[in-house]
Amino acid sequence: MSPAPNSIFDIIGPVMVGPSSSHTAGAVRLGLVARALLGDTPQIAKIELHGSFARTGPGHGTDKALIAGLLGMDTADERIRDSFVLAKEAGLVFEFLEADLGEEAHPNSVRFTLTAGDKTLEMSGASVGGGMIQITRLQGRSVQIRAELDTLILIADDRPGTINAVSGWLAAHQINIAFLRLKRDQRGGKAMMVIETDQNIPEALTRDLASLPWVHWVYQIPRLKE
Amino acid sequence: MYRKIEDLVQQAEKLGVPISEIVLQSEIEQNSTTREVVIQQMQHRLEVMRASTQVGLETPVHSRSGLTRGSAHRFWGWLEGEGQPITGPVLSRALARALSTAEVNAGMGCIVATPTAGSAGILPAVLVTLQEAYHYPDEALISALFTAAGIGMVIATRAQIAGAAGGCQAETGSAAAMTAGAVVELRGGNPRQSAQAVAIALKNMLGLVCDPVAGMVEVPCVKRNAAGVGQCFVAVDLAMAGVESVIPADEVIDAMGRIGAHMDERLRETAMGGLAATPTGKALAQEIWSRKS
Numbered sequence: 001m002s003p004a005p006n007s008i009f010d011i012i013g014p015v016m017v018g019p020s021s022s023h024t025a026g027a028v029r030l031g032l033v034a035r036a037l038l039g040d041t042p043q044i045a046k047i048e049l050h051g052s053f054a055r056t057g058p059g060h061g062t063d064k065a066l067i068a069g070l071l072g073m074d075t076a077d078e079r080i081r082d083s084f085v086l087a088k089e090a091g092l093v094f095e096f097l098e099a100d101l102g103e104e105a106h107p108n109s110v111r112f113t114l115t116a117g118d119k120t121l122e123m124s125g126a127s128v129g130g131g132m133i134q135i136t137r138l139q140g141r142s143v144q145i146r147a148e149l150d151t152l153i154l155i156a157d158d159r160p161g162t163i164n165a166v167s168g169w170l171a172a173h174q175i176n177i178a179f180l181r182l183k184r185d186q187r188g189g190k191a192m193m194v195i196e197t198d199q200n201i202p203e204a205l206t207r208d209l210a211s212l213p214w215v216h217w218v219y220q221i222p223r224l225k226e
Numbered sequence: 227m228y229r230k231i232e233d234l235v236q237q238a239e240k241l242g243v244p245i246s247e248i249v250l251q252s253e254i255e256q257n258s259t260t261r262e263v264v265i266q267q268m269q270h271r272l273e274v275m276r277a278s279t280q281v282g283l284e285t286p287v288h289s290r291s292g293l294t295r296g297s298a299h300r301f302w303g304w305l306e307g308e309g310q311p312i313t314g315p316v317l318s319r320a321l322a323r324a325l326s327t328a329e330v331n332a333g334m335g336c337i338v339a340t341p342t343a344g345s346a347g348i349l350p351a352v353l354v355t356l357q358e359a360y361h362y363p364d365e366a367l368i369s370a371l372f373t374a375a376g377i378g379m380v381i382a383t384r385a386q387i388a389g390a391a392g393g394c395q396a397e398t399g400s401a402a403a404m405t406a407g408a409v410v411e412l413r414g415g416n417p418r419q420s421a422q423a424v425a426i427a428l429k430n431m432l433g434l435v436c437d438p439v440a441g442m443v444e445v446p447c448v449k450r451n452a453a454g455v456g457q458c459f460v461a462v463d464l465a466m467a468g469v470e471s472v473i474p475a476d477e478v479i480d481a482m483g484r485i486g487a488h489m490d491e492r493l494r495e496t497a498m499g500g501l502a503a504t505p506t507g508k509a510l511a512q513e514i515w516s517r518k519s
Contacts, residue, residue: 004383008253009267011341011378011387011404012349012371015274018331019289019443021343022390056441056497059291059514061334076274081290081334129388130342 005130006148014131016075022108023053023060026127028080029224030110031069033135033147034123036221040116041090042070048099051107053127063096066110070094075131106134138219141192149178149196151221152206157214158184158191166193169209175199190216227252231380231407231421231475238417245407245417246369249376268368271338275327275350278337282326289332291514293444298325316359317459321452323351328448341378341387344443345401347451349374352405352458356412366412374408377424384476385483389436390495392486394447398454399431399482403475405454406461415466425471425478427461432478433485435493437500440511446501 005011016025035041045067053062061081068083071090079086087094101109106126114121124137135145138153145151156162163182170177176198184191201220210218228234228248237248253264281287286296302322305311311318324347331337331346340349353367378387381400386392406423415423431454439445471478492499501507 005379007257008249008264008372008375008379009271011375011382012268012271013338015271015336015338016343017334017336018343018346019334021339022388024334024343025339052441059440059442061290064334076336078336129390131339 010130014075016131017061017065017078017080020060021131022127022129023057023062024065024080025075025131026108026129026133027053027057027062027065027110028069028073028075028077029131029133029147030125030127031066031112032072032074032224033069033125033133033221034112034114034121035070035072037123037138037219038114038116038119038121040119041072042092042114042116044115045070045092045094046097046113047094048097048101048111048113050099050101050105050109050111053108053110054098067092067094070112070114105136109136111137139217143192143194144181145194145221147221147224149198150201150223152193152195152197152201152209153219153221154193154195154209155190155216156193157216158187158189159214162191162214163193165212166195166209169205170195170197170201173199173202173205175201227256228376228380229383231377231424231479234376234380235417235421244369244373244411245376245420246372246411249372249379252376253372265368268371269364272353272364272367272371274336275338275340276354278327278330278335278346279323279350279354280326281335282329283322287326287329287333287335289329289442289444290334291440291442291444293439293442293510293514294329294332294448296329297448298322298329301325313456316355317456319358320351320355320455320459323354324348324451324455325448327351328451332442332444332448340374341382341400341404342389342397344389344447345397345451345454347448348398348401348454348458349405349408351451351455352409353412356409362412370408370412373411373420374404377404377407380476381479381482384479386486388495392482393436393489393494394434394450395428395431395482396486397436398450399428399434402431402454402457402461403428405458406465409458409462410465413462413466419465419468421475422470423461423465425473425475426464426469427457428475428478428482429471429473430457430460432482435489435500436495437493437502438495438497439502439507440514441495441497441502442514445507445510
């Protein structure tokens with residue numbers, strides 16, 4: 001079942017291209033998040049569809065919606081139906097495959113493997129209803145990201161003071177943390193921080209964080225607008 | 227903050243304001259935003275909704291699958307021509323607009339999910355048609371949208387609004403109930419009458435299953451949007467006349483939630499039961515799927 005709505009615009013909204021909030025609008029959003037994580041328009045995209053996305057996806061335009069998202073279109077963009085042609089113009093080569101992403105995977109799941117220049121990204125996610133999405137895997141690590149707020153994802157050394165440092169950087173930019181989750185693989189190993197914020201995170205800040213010696217990588221997802 | 231329709235009614239009565247004002251205030255507080263921003267966002271949605279009610283009247287809209295094609299255009303042509311609809315001049319035009327938005331949705335055009343894409347035709351069709359008939363200003367329609375949203379928030383929280391979770395009653399039933407409550411306010415009814423309209427509209431759509439042919443949001447979804455408009459009109463006029471539902475709105479919503487939970491999975495958007503499992507439904511599905519692969 002879908003989570004309870006946070007805003008009246010979850011009920012009167014999203015503004016979207018039909019026909020299905022989960023199979024079309026949610027799919028666009030998954031593509032948009034993958035594009036943001038890659039940081040560029042992908043040149044090569046392998047897109048694996050699982051469950052209902054594979055079975056009823058084409059009829060709902062899920063395939064076109066995923067590509068539209070990768071090209072940076074939002075859920076209300078009327079060019080979604082022409083996204084395959086626009087992909088060609090943008091130099092994006094894509095293939096769709098059916099895949100079994102496991103018993104745990106939501107029926108509306110997809111896995112992207114993207115390349116742009118020397119950047120690569122592997123991301124899995126699901127459309128969980130009413131246009132809402134959840135990112136479930138990122139670069140081989142399991143995550144839980146809804147992408148409703150601005151989100152920062154860091155892999156850093158598991159050592160004292162990292163949260164303090166990151167929250168300090170955010171505070172210095174007047175950015176308030178709404179949610180913070182921390183998970184480490186083992187003591188003294190690597191820890192993943194997922195930080196959702198009320199304000200926009202400037203790209204310069206993300207670059208600064210990425211340059212810190214104890215930070216292995218940083219990803220940023222801007223808030224999804226309708 | 228409100229969790230029940232009764233909360234909305236009591237807070238509105240206590241402050242002597244319409245339900246729309248309670249919903250607007252709550253949105254401002256919950257999401258730390260301003261009145262101007264929220265109203266502007268709603269105005270934008272109203273414009274998208276209005277356009278979606280119009281497109282299908284002017285040109286026949288075809289879906290990708292071909293399952294739905296130009297019903298709104300055909301019906302509108304009949305109304306503007308020799309048609310003598312027994313539904314009368316207002317309801318018949320609202321039916322046409324509901325078909326339009328539902329077909330625009332099926333044809334990958336732009337709509338506002340109210341509360342879902344599959345049930346997006348009901349609320350805009352009714353509001354746009356009442357504006358045409360009674361010359362309400364846009365501000366009145368925007369207020370009505372807040373009332374509809376508040377009712378939808380309660381339904382989504384207490385029960386569900388997704389066909390996969392609760393069947394068509396959760397989608398078109400919720401949309402009809404939201405619209406009915408909002409229209410009572412638009413027509414000058416009091417908050418308690420809005421709640422009655424919610425109860426009556428949803429009651430009359432309880433048990434409706436989600437059985438789309440080939441899993442597409444087309445058959446029977448497009449015509450169910452027209453049906454939802456009809457149910458909304460029934461509920462509004464009964465409530466405006468002071469007819470009351472024996473079962474209060476919140477209990478009807480809870481019943482809808484439970485019925486959804488009891489509903490066989492085949493009847494919850496899996497395209498395995500109901501109309502989807504008829505000989506014609508199955509043949510169409512086979513034809514559509516063989517075309518794809």
